[in-house]
Amino acid sequence: MSIDRPDVSIIPIHGKTPRIHDSAFIAPGCRIIGDVEIGPGSSVWYNCVLRADVSRIVIGARTNIQDGTVIHCDGPDPRAPDGFPTIIGDDVLVGHNAMVHGCTLEDRAFVGLSATVMNGCVIEGDAMLAAGAMLTQGKHMKARELWAGAPAKLLRELPDAAIADMRLGVAHYAENAKHHAAAIAAMADGSPES
Secondary structure, three states, X not given: OOOOOXXXXXXXXXXXXXXXXXXXXEOOOOEEEEEEEEOOOOEEOOOOEEEEEEEEEEEOOOOEEOOXXXXXOEOOEOOEOOOXXXXXXXXXXXXXXXXXXXXXXXXXXXXXXXXXXXXXXXXXXXXXXXXXXXXXXXXXXXXXXXXXXXXXXXXXXXXXXXXXXXHHXXXXXXXXXXXXXXXXXXXXXXXXXX
């Protein structure tokens, strides 16, 4: 089944075409290029760019990529023969205007507003990179750790309440994406959202 996604560019390159699950919400203004896979129930919000022209980008289920985020990757070179794909798991929160590049975000990872994650980094589940932080190349954040600053450094372990808030954020974005999809569909039909 073909899904109508107004003002979304889905661009094949080098023989690779983006693969987007029918249940994923892709907002207007997004540009999705090359070897990109987006899983069920995930949401990519307004004006995001996902460019997999030199390696691949994989996004799991129920993950949200918030407005203005850029996701890219790096191809192989002599120092990194496998390159740096960007692999994002399930139930991940990526804040507005983040830069996510050639890294791994495990299930339930959190990247804050305007944060940067560079090549070879790993953010484990239930770990949080604070807003505005820069996680420099090759850094590894363990589960439940909070890192902040530029360059980012470990601040402390996250309490249970913070983990619970992140889970609520995932549920909120999954629900909100349904409302936005309905509003966009209603506009396409020429009727107001009900």
